[in-house]
Amino acid sequence: MLDHAFIAQHTQGFTAFADDLHATRWQDIEQESGLTRESLNQVAAAYAKSRATIVTYGMGITQHNKGTSNVRLIADLLLMRGNVGKPGAGICPLRGHSNVQGNRTVGISEKPSAAFLDSLQRVMGDYAAAASWPRCGKSPGGHDRRRSQSADLPWGQLRRGDAGPRTRLPGDARP
Secondary structure, three states: OOOHHHHHHHOOOHHHHHHHHHHOOHHHHHHHHOOOHHHHHHHHHHHHHOOOOEEEEOHHHHHOOOHHHHHHHHHHHHHHOOOOOOOOOEEEEOOHHHHHHHHHHOOOOOOOOHHHHHHHHHHHOHHHHHHOOOOOOEOOOOOEHHHHHOOOOOHHHHHHOOOOOOOOOOOOOOO
């Protein structure tokens, strides 16, 4: 499941990190996360099947009393599978100030210009054409944006393990 070549080339201190993980008791992991071992194994199995993963998170992760550790561990999770620096992979914080001002400062728009899309196509190939905002649907890698955008999962249902891809937050009127 790990990308050992990526780890060797792009990370430092992995052996100590792995030793610490192996020394952590499952009971402690369940208590700290509020999730069962079975639930965590289900998430791990889904992650193991992914060839490219993007982790997107909001301000709850960073503003938590362990926010710095949260972000570092998300980055570690991505690095262990080589999910940094390749198409369809990476870390994507969606935060207030940087999300609003930063996007506008660098010229990001929900309606990309033809020149931008052409440049993206040259760099990314067919992946960019399938993933560009003007077109909705399934990308060549298998990611279905319509389905992912409808997967608003309330924490309580995640914790109980009874959430599904069509679970909605109260008041969500999207189709």
